[in-house]
Amino acid sequence: MKSSVITFPGSNCDRDMDVALKKFGFKNKMVWHDDAELPKSDLIVLPGGFSYGDYLRCGSMASKSKIMKSVINFANSGGMVMGICNGFQILVETGLVPGVLLRNKYLEFICKNVFVKINNKTNNYFSNIKNEVLEFHIAHNEGNYFCTKDQLKEIEDNEQIAINYCNENGKIEEQFNPNGSIKNIAGIFNKEKNILGMMPHPERMIDNCLSGEDGSIFFNNLINNLK
Amino acid sequence: MIVNEQVAINHGLKKDEYAKICELLKRTPNITELGIFSAMWNEHCSYKSSRLHLKKLPTKGKKVIQGPGENAGVIDIEDNDAIVFKIESHNHPSFIEPYQGAATGVGGIMRDVFTMGARPIANLNSIHFGSPQHKKTKNLLRGVVHGIGGYGNCMGVPTVAGQTSFDSSYNGNILVNAMTLGLVKKDKIFYSKATGLNKPVIYVGSKTGRDGIHGASMASASFDDKIEEKKPTVQVGDPFTEKLLLEACLELMAGDSIIAIQDMGAAGLTSSSIEMASKGNLGIEINLNKVPCRETKMTPYEIMLSESQERMLIVLENGKEKQAKKIFDKWNLDFAVIGKTTNSKKIQLYFDNEKVADIPVNTLVENSPMYDRKWKKGKLPKKNKIKKGDLKNFKIIDVLKKVLANPNICSKDWIWQQYDHTVMGDTVQKPGGDAGVVRVHGTNKAVAASVDSSAVYCWAHPLTGGKQVVCESFRNLIAVGAKPVAITNCLNFGSPENEENMGEFVECVHGIGEASEYLKFPIVSGNVSFYNQTKDEGIKPTPTIGGVGLIKDYNKMITMDFKEIDNVVLVVGKTEGHLDQTLFARNILNEKNGPPPEINLFNEKNNGETLLKLIESNLIKSAHDVSLGGIITAVAKMCIKGKKGINLNKPKYLINELEYFFGEDQGRYIIEVSKKDLKKVTDILNKNAVHFDELGTISENELYIDDKTKVTIDELTSSNTKWLTDYMSN
Numbered sequence: 021m022k023s024s025v026i027t028f029p030g031s032n033c034d035r036d037m038d039v040a041l042k043k044f045g046f047k048n049k050m051v052w053h054d055d056a057e058l059p060k061s062d063l064i065v066l067p068g069g070f071s072y073g074d075y076l077r078c079g080s081m082a083s084k085s086k087i088m089k090s091v092i093n094f095a096n097s098g099g100m101v102m103g104i105c106n107g108f109q110i111l112v113e114t115g116l117v118p119g120v121l122l123r124n125k126y127l128e129f130i131c132k133n134v135f136v137k138i139n140n141k142t143n144n145y146f147s148n149i150k151n152e153v154l155e156f157h158i159a160h161n162e163g164n165y166f167c168t169k170d171q172l173k174e175i176e177d178n179e180q181i182a183i184n185y186c187n188e189n190g191k192i193e194e195q196f197n198p199n200g201s202i203k204n205i206a207g208i209f210n211k212e213k214n215i216l217g218m219m220p221h222p223e224r225m226i227d228n229c230l231s232g233e234d235g236s237i238f239f240n241n242l243i244n245n246l247k
Numbered sequence: 248m249i250v251n252e253q254v255a256i257n258h259g260l261k262k263d264e265y266a267k268i269c270e271l272l273k274r275t276p277n278i279t280e281l282g283i284f285s286a287m288w289n290e291h292c293s294y295k296s297s298r299l300h301l302k303k304l305p306t307k308g309k310k311v312i313q314g315p316g317e318n319a320g321v322i323d324i325e326d327n328d329a330i331v332f333k334i335e336s337h338n339h340p341s342f343i344e345p346y347q348g349a350a351t352g353v354g355g356i357m358r359d360v361f362t363m364g365a366r367p368i369a370n371l372n373s374i375h376f377g378s379p380q381h382k383k384t385k386n387l388l389r390g391v392v393h394g395i396g397g398y399g400n401c402m403g404v405p406t407v408a409g410q411t412s413f414d415s416s417y418n419g420n421i422l423v424n425a426m427t428l429g430l431v432k433k434d435k436i437f438y439s440k441a442t443g444l445n446k447p448v449i450y451v452g453s454k455t456g457r458d459g460i461h462g463a464s465m466a467s468a469s470f471d472d473k474i475e476e477k478k479p480t481v482q483v484g485d486p487f488t489e490k491l492l493l494e495a496c497l498e499l500m501a502g503d504s505i506i507a508i509q510d511m512g513a514a515g516l517t518s519s520s521i522e523m524a525s526k527g528n529l530g531i532e533i534n535l536n537k538v539p540c541r542e543t544k545m546t547p548y549e550i551m552l553s554e555s556q557e558r559m560l561i562v563l564e565n566g567k568e569k570q571a572k573k574i575f576d577k578w579n580l581d582f583a584v585i586g587k588t589t590n591s592k593k594i595q596l597y598f599d600n601e602k603v604a605d606i607p608v609n610t611l612v613e614n615s616p617m618y619d620r621k622w623k624k625g626k627l628p629k630k631n632k633i634k635k636g637d638l639k640n641f642k643i644i645d646v647l648k649k650v651l652a653n654p655n656i657c658s659k660d661w662i663w664q665q666y667d668h669t670v671m672g673d674t675v676q677k678p679g680g681d682a683g684v685v686r687v688h689g690t691n692k693a694v695a696a697s698v699d700s701s702a703v704y705c706w707a708h709p710l711t712g713g714k715q716v717v718c719e720s721f722r723n724l725i726a727v728g729a730k731p732v733a734i735t736n737c738l739n740f741g742s743p744e745n746e747e748n749m750g751e752f753v754e755c756v757h758g759i760g761e762a763s764e765y766l767k768f769p770i771v772s773g774n775v776s777f778y779n780q781t782k783d784e785g786i787k788p789t790p791t792i793g794g795v796g797l798i799k800d801y802n803k804m805i806t807m808d809f810k811e812i813d814n815v816v817l818v819v820g821k822t823e824g825h826l827d828q829t830l831f832a833r834n835i836l837n838e839k840n841g842p843p844p845e846i847n848l849f850n851e852k853n854n855g856e857t858l859l860k861l862i863e864s865n866l867i868k869s870a871h872d873v874s875l876g877g878i879i880t881a882v883a884k885m886c887i888k889g890k891k892g893i894n895l896n897k898p899k900y901l902i903n904e905l906e907y908f909f910g911e912d913q914g915r916y917i918i919e920v921s922k923k924d925l926k927k928v929t930d931i932l933n934k935n936a937v938h939f940d941e942l943g944t945i946s947e948n949e950l951y952i953d954d955k956t957k958v959t960i961d962e963l964t965s966s967n968t969k970w971l972t973d974y975m976s977n
Contacts, residue, residue: 029487029490029491029578029579030401030487030490030491032401032402032403032490032670033403033670035671035672036670036671036672039672040672068670069403070400070401070403070486070487070490072487073401073485073486073487073488073490074401074487075487128393128665129393129396129397129400129665129666129667130664130665131400131663131664131665131666131667131668131669132664157669159400159667159669159670161400221669223672224669224670224672226672227672229675229801229802229804230669230672230673230674230675231669
């Protein structure tokens with residue numbers, strides 16, 4: 021399986037993602053934001069970080085960079101595109117997934133392990149995962165997902181919610197919501213479910229001696245689903 | 248502007264220093280030259296009060312590749328890998344403008360590290376605030392934490408450990424010390440020594456603005472009522488540009504075009520160009536019209552003294568300009584050839600076709616002032632007679648809960664959860680333990696780092712305090728299974744012109760030197776911050792030690808959380824029950840006199856090295872050093888982290904229970920051992936003449952001494968975790 025990770029100026033989880041994808045068998049290529057063409061890929065990843073310093077609005081400058089035209093075309097033709105953290109913010113700015121990401125409710129950067137409940141398993145990202153709940157890691161300042169009531173209805177009707185923040189037993193309640201996201205949303209799909217944007221970093225959970233191993237479950241499953 | 252003595256005094260120079268400048272130049276300097284002298288001769292850049300004493304510190308060792316004098320120290324961690332590291336203060340700017348002050352402190356220290364060719368792999372910080380009740384404390388703490396996070400998080404470098412304390416002596420002068428570790432190949436280390444004539448001098452990074460002019464001078468003065476006026480001297484950070492600068496520099500460094508490289512930190516273009524010239528025994532000629540400026544009509548004076556961040560100066564091989572420029576263009580950074588190396592041994596500046604400065608380099612560096620300041624020797628305070636009767640009224644569990652909730656002991660989750668501590672995917676020990684540990688990417692090796700200071704001990708007796716901080720750093724590294732390799736120090740003190748403050752400095756440095764020599768734990772880099780005072784009141788002497796150690800196989804790393812029920816818990820090292828200057832004495836008994844606990848360097852070394860042997864032999868399940876709050880506080884933290892309880896034995900000898908449990912005798916560790924290994928462990932301890940006591944056995948969920956003296960771990964957890972979050976949300 022071939023994957024590509026896009027590096028924007030200010031990306032800082034690009035190497036971590038490269039390490040993770042390779043560990044689970046992807047042949048990964050790093051792609052510079054100023055390139056026009058994407059290498060042939062089964063999966064495109066927009067990594068975490070602070071593209072363009074997040075100075076205008078997180079992800080907004082990156083969403084206009086040269087490579088993104090190709091990424092958008094790739095996504096619109098059904099290609100798998102995954103945005104993690106800043107990558108999710110970029111996806112939102114392109115309009116490939118609905119909604120916006122606001123500043124965390126308590127106005128502070130949060131870096132810690134969280135539990136997420138898989139809400140939809142009829143897609144290439146999560147189908148065949150046995151677990152209902154995964155322990156992931158978050159590290160962000162603007163992960164407070166928000167959308168309009170109409171959008172929310174549409175997202176729910178189309179089953180576009182990918183994962184929600186919850187406790188270790190899968191209970192989705194406000195007290196387990198780290199950043200104030202509407203409905204505890206931690207990640208969403210586009211309507212067709214080939215595009216996934218999520219705040220948690222599975223690439224930081226691929227080793228027991230790091231934060232944990234649930235990221236390994238995610239990547240192992242992902243490559244098997246794509247085969 | 249006409250330069251005279253008064254103008255020089257306004258620049259922070261002393262009368263005799265100004266006279267010396269005129270004598271060295273054999274003329275009156277112009278305003279640009281005066282600005283350059285004032286920047287180079289202030290305390291921050293010239294170390295004029297400290298140089299004499301710093302020379303005595305041990306800086307050499309088998310593993311030392313580069314000691315003090317470069318941008319950062321470098322140590323050998325084998326297999327052609329080396330670690331570059333340094334700690335630096337950003338105290339004054341952080342008090343005036345906490346967010347930017349702290350942020351640029353972090354940015355500056357990372358630049359020091361990647362200037363040497365190393366990719367930063369871990370950040371640490373040691374931050375000290377006034378009393379929690381002081382009206383400024385909360386906002387300063389919030390601002391500093393946001394600033395450290397804002398910069399480090401954006402750079403994508405994990406912040407893996409730190410230290411936070413509160414003490415009213417910092418009410419008018421907080422401390423922000425930032426430390427960075429970087430990884431480099433031993434044969435790809437870059438230095439600041441310029442060599443060769445007519446080599447192009449290149450400016451890269453951000454444009455120069457008017458921010459931070461006289462920042463280094465501001466850092467060399469005491470605060471008064473007008474500190475708000477000093478806001479414009481605080482630099483403004485742009486971590487995004489620094490991230491680009493990091494990547495661009497490392498890309499350029501992969502080739503062979505750089506002769507020398509130096510970041511523009513304190514005193515900006517002035518100190519960077521002069522240091523490169525001075526180390527290479529060369530001259531440098533700069534055309535200031537070529538310097539990329541952010542603002543219009545900047546004068547030579549402003550260009551030379553600006554402390555705009557995220558800039559570097561490079562001496563390049565001839566003919567490599569085009570190739571180098573291409574890299575900086577790719578990263579959207581300025582790249583300008585602004586001058587060349589010369590054989591004049593002078594710093595010569597041109598602006599609008601006029602020579603605006605012409606100063607022999609040695610007058611700025613070798614001939615800079617050096618003072619043998621008067622200092623007063625501190626006496627060892629008499630031991631306090633704490634009456635045993637006074638202790639009767641205290642119940643151990645009540646005291647323990649108070650101690651765990653004390654601002655200087657309580658859990659600092661609120662702080663470190665705001666720092667990205669897992670980016671780069673190699674953090675194997677997160678903040679909250681004895682030391683942060685990161686893997687050397689792609690290997691089985693790991694590097695442990697810790698920052699420590701003990702202002703109370705240093706204040707009570709500077710010589711003992713100085714030794715103690717080094718020992719504590721040594722212990723924290725050993726407790727995670729790392730072999731201590733070297734240290735960096737950040738020496739935060741009051742005014743060197745005050746004999747008592749100067750005495751504290753001299754004796755702390757002496758103590759640091761003695762311990763570092765004995766423990767073979769050399770000092771490879773550091774920084775001195777004087778004038779940490781408002782009006783006449785100085786801070787408690789606060790030398791901060793950043794220690795670095797090596798773990799050859801990270802699978803053998805130790806954490807402090809209790810692992811398994813029924814395992815046996817020992818305290819390694821002798822317990823005498825020293826109470827003076829302990830948290831218990833100062834905060835519970837309200838007794839602030841007396842000497843700090845004694846340091847026995849032989850025991851310190853022997854206990855530590857023996858513990859390392861035990862760890863090497865896989866005999867230790869968890870370990871934690873005993874520091875503030877004594878044995879029971881250390882044990883309680885291990886219970887909290889491991890979500891386990893303990894059945895504690897009563898002390899078998901001498902002292903009162905409170906002395907036993909809350910005393911802060913040095914050189915001690917708590918270790919967890921499985922029952923089957925107990926004999927092996929005690930045999931090794933005995934064989935090495937290491938004193939130990941059996942403390943108890945791990946249980947389910949209660950800290951239990953007897954039926955009247957017990958508490959659930961949940962209750963202890965809540966005492967330990969609530970204070971800071973509550974404080975910050977009120």
